[in-house]
Amino acid sequence: MAQSTLSAAMSAGPWTKVRPAISPWILQALERMEFAQMTPVQAAAIPLFLTHKDVVAEAVTGSGKTLAFVIPILEMLQRRETPLKKSELGAVVICPTRELAEQIATVFSSFLEAQPAEEGATSTPNRGVQLCVGGTNVTPADDDRVFREQGPDILVGTPGRMEELLKKPGVRTAELDVLVMDEADRLLDLGFAAPIRAVLGFLPKQRRTGLFSATMTEALTELVRVGLRNPVRIVVKVEAKRGSIANDIRMPATLQNFYHVARPENKFAQLLRILQHEASDAPRKSIVYFATCAQVNYFFALLARESKAGRWTQGLQFFSLHGKQSTKRRTSTFHAFTHTGSAQNTALDSDIAGAANACTSVLLCTDVAARGLDLPDVDLVVQYDPPSDPKVFSHRCGRTARAGRTGRAIVMLHAGREENYVEFLHVKQLPLQRYPYLLQNDLCARSVPGDEPALDDLARALEKALHTLIRQDRALYEFGMRAFVSWAKAYSKHEVSYIFRLAELRLDHVACEFALLNLPLMPEVARWRESNKEQASLFVDAMPDLHTFAYADKQREKQRLASLERKDERPAPAPKPQREAWSEQKRRKEVRDLRREKKERKRDWQAQQPPPPPASDEDDWGAEERAAKKLKQGKLDSASFDAAFFDSL
Known part of the structure; x- marks a missing residue:
């Protein structure tokens, strides 16, 4: 495989330098989108595609990979000698998530809107792009109907739904020019290997293929050997010099990467301080990553309730996004966060917590928003929970410092064993700087760097304030218990298990971090209690009375009371018959054995008797x-x- 390694400079020259030359209408569209210069991955990939080469591009996040395949696809389709028929496909783009597919389809549409009706005698106007994803109200039958009616030249979608459409008899792929798999390693990680192979089976072998990703895995290398013919590999990386040694860093050059260390009981307070401190100079957009969907639900609900008072979350507006939300809610949240502060913000009120005039918009999410998505103007990324898969670390950080913008990323670690994660990332060519512990007189005041105190009084005050909120609503209590359990299970399955060991953590202090009223009943907690009986604790296990603990939602509380009433009216179950004592069972067995023995002796005696005398009259x-x-x-x-x-x- 040929290989081309490019420097870290974000500018690789004007678009007019590309050979073969790009069409004028595409150059005009790029100028209107304010993309004046190419990035290295674009400068390398576009000419290769246009000269009929297969491409494997591995580039840092935010390096412009989407335009690196959108532009050559449009060029190749319009340069066809014979136009595609209505039932024929010209290009297929496969993505791992609905959001990424929608984003790529939007980019195609932006270019196609600028396409002139007649570009020249040899050009072929493109009939458009069709989005093909699951999890929506659009069924596979609807996809087939839209394809037959509109006859798009480009298909963008997720593997499963793509397979459903390509196997329809009316979809012809014999004339297909190019296949692109974006975030290709993620496609394989999510278990899409089978539908991807099925899709490849529908496509002609005489095609151009492009694989784009920020990281390269063994499975992806295997796919390269199977599905590509003598591809050219493009690697875009950042080069940092220390002394006379050059190190390859797989991060954007404009990204500042930090790690923050705090004891578990102070971690959540530090999160709010970091968000406020980073927004003290200018309004910002921030993303906070959690390990599980239950954590996102819990902390969003908790902060939504606290934001009504506004003391501890002043200036912050929160959004929530995770994979278990409905498609409608995920779409509305994504749109609302993207257009924060604009007239286009039409998100549902239940998806947003905080003041409408807040200076910082904060998206609480899981790794569903870690890869591929272009969230504009994100200045700060906070990894509240380090990712279970180390490869995801760089993808999370890559949501900021995109396309030459500056950005900051912070990973939050518990004091102790987790601090070894910094050295682990350094070995992975991801160097981090220390982010200071923040101190202040009040959480809504300006924070100042300092050393972590032995007892952070304001963190304890925040915990007590959250306890007060939780006691007012049983739903928050239940959210918290689910969040803790899901976090403990995810933590115990961390791939870097020699660093992230649940047995090494003070679970009582983690309970303070979650603002729990009591620890849940689970094996991990039971083992921890058994091995830490003598340790003094900040945590006070205050189990609420679940019989009287009410929901704040009146309808839900009404259902709970009705359930309790039915339970009280239900007759007590009949007592189960007690089993006989072992001694009585033994006596009965002895009686049965004695009877059996008597019958056997009687049969033996009868067999020994002489035959009866002759019959009488x-x-x-x-x-x-x-x-x-x-x-x-x-x-x-x-x-x-x-x-x-x-x-x-």
Whole structure:
């Protein structure tokens, strides 16, 4: 495989330098989108595609990979000698998530809107792009109907739904020019290997193929060997010099990467301080990553309730996004966060927590928003929970410092063993700087760097304030218990298990971090209690009375009370019959054995008795009576009866 390694400079020259040259209408569209210069990955990939090469591009996040395949696809389709028929496909783009597919389809549409009706005698106007994803109200039958009616040249979608459409008899792929797999390693990580192979089976082998990703895995290398013909590999990386040694860093050059260390009981307070401190100079957009969907639900609900008071979250506006939300809610949240502060913000009120005039918009999310998505103007990324898969670390950080913008990323670690994660990332060519512990007189005041105190009074005050909110709504209590359990299970399955060991953490202090009223009943907690009986703790296990603990939602509380009433009216279940004592069971068995023994002795005695004497006359009368009955029933004939019982004359 050929290989081309490019420097870190974000500018690789004007678009007019590309050879073969790009069409004028595409250059005009790029100028309107304010993309004046190419990035290195674009400068390398576009000419290769246009000269009929297969491409494997590995580039840092935010390096412009989307335009690196969108532009050559449009160019190749319009340069076809024979136009595509309505039932024929020209290009297929496969993505791992709905959001990424929608984003790429939007980019295609932006270019196609600028496409002139007639570009020239040899050009072929593109008929458009079709989005093909699951998890929406659009069914596979709807996809087939849209394809037959509109006949798009470009198909963008997720693997499963793409397979459903390509196997329809009316979809012809023999004339397909190019296949692109974006975030290709993620496609394989999510278990899409089978549908991807099925899609490849529908496509012609004489095609151009492009794989784009920020990281390269062994599975992706195997896919390269199977699906590409003599591809050219493009690697875009950042080069940092220390002394005379050059190190390859897989991060954008404009990204500042930090790590923050705090004891578990102070971690959540530090999160709010970091968000406020980073926004003290200018309004910002921030993303906070959690390990599980339950954590996102819990902390969003908690902060939504606290934001009504506004003391601890002043100036912050929160959004939530995770993979278990409905498609409608995910779409509305994504749109609302993207257009924060603009007139286009039409998100549902339930998806947003905080003041509308807040200076910082904060998206609480899981790794569903970690890869591929272009979230504009994100200045800060906070990894509240380090990712289970180390490869995801750089993808999370890559949501900021995109396309040459500056950005900051912070990973939050518990004091102790987790601090070894910094050295682990350094070995992975991801160097981090220390972010200071923040101190202040009040959480809504300006924070100042300092050392972590032995007892952070304001963190304890925040915890007590959150306890007060939780006691007012049983739903928050239940969210918190689910969040803690899901976090503990995810933490125990961390791939870097020699660093992230649940047994090494003070679970009582982590309970303070979650603002729990009591620790849940689970094996991990039971083992921790058994091994830490003598340790003093900040945590006070205050189990609420679940019989009287009410929901703030009136309808839900009404249902809970009705359930309790039905339970009280239900007759008590009949007591289960008690099993006999072991001694009584043993006595019964001895009686059965004794009876069996007596029967066996009787059979033995009867077998030893002499045969009975010859039958007497009385016995003959009984035999004659029995024979007479058989004669009457027709079972014995008269001749036989007479021969047996009468003398012949």
